[in-house]
Amino acid sequence: MxxxxxxxxxxxxxxxxxxxxxxxxxxxxxxxxxxIDFTKHDYNPYINCTGDASPQKDGNCQDLVNVGLTKNRIQRDIDHSTGKAFYYRAVPLWDKSTGEVANFNTTFSFKIRNLTNNSADGLAFFLSTYPLPLINGTGASLGLFNSTLDATKILVESTHQMVAVEFDTFFNYQWDPPSVNNSTDCHIGIDINNISSSVSKIIPDHLLVDNNMTAHISYDNFTQQLSLQLWQDDNPTIKFNITTKVDLKSILPNEITIGFSATTGKLYELHLLYSWFFNSTLEVGLSNNRKSVxxxxxxxxxxxxxxxxxxxxxxxxxxxxxxxxxxxxxxDAETACDEIMDDEFEKGRGPKRFQYNELAAATKDFVENEKLGEGGFGSVYRGILVDEGTQVAIKRVSKASKQGIKEYISEVKIISQLRHRNLVQLIGWCHDRGELLLVYELMHNGSLDTHLYNNERVLTWPMRQQIALGLGSALLYLHSGCQKCVVHRDIKPSNVMLDSSFNAKLGDFGLARLIDHNSAAQTVPAGTMGYIAPECVITGQTSTEADVYSFGVVLLEIACGRRPVVIQDNENKVVLVKWVWDLYGNNSILDAIDSRLTGKFEAEEAERLLVVGLWCAHPDYTFRPSIRQAVSVLQFEAPLPDLPLKMPVLMYANPVQPGKYSLSTLTGATSNVTSLNISHTTEVGPAIDTWPVAATSVPLFADPLEITTESSETPRHENPIPYQLSLSLNIFPSLSPYNDDTTGSQIFQLSESLAIYLSFTEYGPFISQRVDKETPYARFWVSSKSYKMKLSVLCLLTKLIDYKSN
Missing domain, CATH: 1.10.287 (Helix Hairpins)
Incomplete structure (x- = not known):
């Protein structure tokens, strides 16, 4: 040895x-x-201005407050003006060696100022080739394309590659979307190598013109979604959204120009730019960084x-x-364990191995005032890497925590395989002197929980919406964007980190597990109380559906600013999901929004955030959406789900012993439940069907009924009652059914000689229906090569006391 x-x-x-x-x-x-804040600088070295664009004063020529994209009042002949302001150097869009496309988001504030009763033509944010080609287009072309003017029409020709988001103030009948009754000339749109927008939305003139506006544009390289949000600064609750799918790599070169363009024609206006924030992240190979060779x-x-x-x-x-x-x-055993961990870590790609003395120097020998937080696994410290000058967060696993060592191994193995803009980046690791340390990028705004429950600085609604979408994007990547599905198992606000721009980044993969796609994760339940899905507590298993449940709870926290469980002064517990669901049933769900926002939120976004949160936190995992479905609703790509007006109650039968079989509901639409204990013994031969049928009517809360075997004629309850019947087979060991299309049944093959068939008459297997004229009933029969058997069944009938129709 x-x-x-x-x-x-x-x-x-x-x-x-x-x-x-x-x-x-x-x-x-x-x-x-x-x-960049243009109101504080008369010249910025990072911005190039061409054409008529320049730093200039406001419309009254008093103070230097903006970058004007077209001529102002001081200049003569301000009609037929065109100008551009753009970033001074090439911006990487995608990497030639890896094919990876950048994620980016940008926010800018601007004003289109009307100088006459009629104005034109608007401005646009663009991504184009680098260097930017010379374009002479004015008027309707928005300076994006070369144009020629004749007596009858404007011809716009694309001579270069261009993707733009336009804010158009003049209606051109040849390509612009018409408004109802020609009530407005204004619209927003996304242009792809064409002045005719791929997607557009009409906006009232009085909103887009003569108001300070803010636009937020983002691109997700995973979903290829290019999105715009536009709102009025004085009233951010009025918001306009458009989204389209576009493969930027197939349209634009790997290095591009980004900036703004505006034009006037015979009609004119001022186009004023006040501020511009831009952030992009691109994973590239070192071979592309020529200066680093x-x-x-x-x-x-x-x-x-x-x-x-x-x-x-x-x-x-x-x-x-x-x-x-x-x-x-x-x-000794500890050294052997160290060797195993070293083998595992060095298989990873990307994270760097640090020496202990490097990290000790970075944290000033782990002094107390550099500590960012502490948990069961150990502590997290702020540090600065001496050689690189990079700020990092260093997780130091406690030597006394065996679970911490397991989490340490899991975290390195899993996160070293992941790359996504909404995941905290693992920079490196250290296993030296008996110490276990992980080095992460430092999130300057800390964790989400420190902001949700901080009364000194309240997260604005746009921040909350951005955080929710970012967390959804991270979870979508984990569940379906990796080679293997990653179940995080501990999604909660303290594990959602926020960067300097309040973008959400999911971290702490100590409890995560890799599983094959389309398979359940057979693991011991883990996580934090309040965020653990009910089925995990009961069955001892976790899955992607459990992650979706935790995601739903966090969405409700983001919207409401409340913890999952609140203990009131009278020691009563208020469960967040139940509280919000009650408001949903009373048609007052927006009353759940964080009161500290003082009504400054977008109602439609808020409703979607809350309803999707309830949908994801449904007690029955079979009724929860996939994370892809949830994100689609949040992004206004799918309609809101139709949920029960009252929160469903999860019901499970007691664990069964080997050789005994039971049927039980997973959920119903209400909490009023009647139990039928069905037990009978019958002799059956090959291909003979028998049905255990309730011979009497079934009132609510009746004592258990004896079930007898009747003839094979279609059975009916004597007195039909509107019930909902929801059934699921729970067998030890667990089995998966397969469909029998000839009988409309689902079949559970218990052995080569024994199978149980389950179907609902008229409604198909495993679906819940509302029935007003007759009671649905379950049909159970046995096909067996043996001549005697005992079948024990537990059936739950649930009365429909509330039902929300489509």
Missing amino acids: AITLLIRKFQNLLLSSLFFFLIVFPHYSVSLNFN PSSKVTGAIIASSVALLLLLLGTSLYLIRKNLLNKITR
Whole structure:
């Protein structure tokens, strides 16, 4: 054993040196982030202005407050004006070596100022080729395309690659969308290599013109969704949204120009830009960063140093092996565990291995005032990497926590395989001197919970909406965007981190598990009370549906600013999901919105956030949406779900013993439940069907009824009652049914010679229906090669006391 461990130690030392070469060529993130306030600078070195665009004063020529994209009143002949303001250098859009496309978002404030009764033509935010080609178009072209004017029409021709988001103030009948009764000329739209918008929305003139407006544009490389949100600064509850799917890589080159363009024609107006924030992240290969490629001398020095390091390590390893062989030292269990972890970590790609003294120096030897937080696994510290000057968060796993060690291994194995803009990036790890440490990018705004429950600074509604969509995007990636599905198992606000722009990034993968797609995760339930799905507590299993439940609770927290469970002064517990569901049933769901917002929220967005939160937190996992469905509703791509007016109650039968079979409801639409205990023994031969049928009517809360076997004629209850019947087969060991299309049944094959068939007459298997004229009933029959058997069934009938029709 000792010799084996020593050989493995030698192998690990060599692997450590080889790991040095691997980290020379990692994938790394290229980020572009700037925030410009044009009201404070008369000139900004990062912005180029062409045409008639320039820093200029407001309409009264008093103070220097904006960048004007077209001529102002000081200048003569302000009609037929065109101008552009754009970022001074090329912006990476996609990486040639990996094909990865950037995620980006931008927010800018502007004003279109009317100088006459009629004005034209508008402005646009654009992404175009770099360098930006010379374009002479004015008027209707918005300066995006070259145009020619004749007596009857305007011809717009695309001579270059262009994607733009337009804010158009003049109706051009050739391509613009008409408004009802020609009531407005204004609209927003997304243009793809054409002045005719791929998607557009009409906006009232009085909103877009002569008001300070803010626009937020984002692109998600995973869903390929380009989205615009536009609102009036004085009334942010009035918001306009458009979204379209576009593959930017197939349209634009890998480096682009970003900026703004505006024009006037015979009619004119002012186009004023007040501020511009832009953020993008692109995962690229090192080969694309030409400035980072070492010279031949540096390369030679690296190779020489590496060879010397290898020789030194070889000599040291041989010395240690000889010394340990002579002294016959064996490794203890802790050392063996260390070796296993090292093997696992060095299989990962991307994260860098740090030495303990590097991280100790970064945290000033883990001083108390650098501590960001503490949990059952250990503590998190703020640090600055000395060599790189990068701010990081360092998780230090407690030596006394065995669970912490398991979480440490899990976190490195899983997160090192993940790359997404809404996941906290793992920079590196350290396993040295008995210490287990993980190094993350530092999230400057901390965790979501510190902002949700902080009365000093309340998250605005746009921030909350952005956080909810970001968290949904992260979960969508984990569940369906990876090679293997990742079940996080601990989604809660303290694990949702916020960067400097309040973008959500999901972290803490210590409890996460990798599973194959379309399979359940057979794991011990984990997570935090208040966020754990009910079925996890009962069955001891977790799955993607359990993550969706936690996501739903967090959505409700974001919207309401309340914790999952609130203890009142009288010691009564108020459960957030139940509280919101009661408001939903009373048609007053918006009363749940955080009162600290003082009514400053978008009602339609708020309703979707709350209803999707309830949908995801449905007690029955079979009624929950997938994360893709939930995100689609949040992004206004799908209608709101139709939920019961009262919160369903989860019902389960007691665990059954091997060889006994029971049927029970997973949920109903209400809490009023009647139980039928069905038990009968019958003799059956091959291909003979028998039905246990209730011979009497079934009142609510009746005592258990004896079930007798009647003839094979279609059975009916004597006195029909409007019930909802919801059934599911619960067998030990668990089985999955298959459909029998000839009988409309689902079949549970218990063995080669025994099967149970289940169907609902007229309504098909495993669906709940409202029935007013007759009571639905379940038909159970047995097909068996044996001649005697006993079938025990537990059936739950649920009365419909509330039902929300479509």
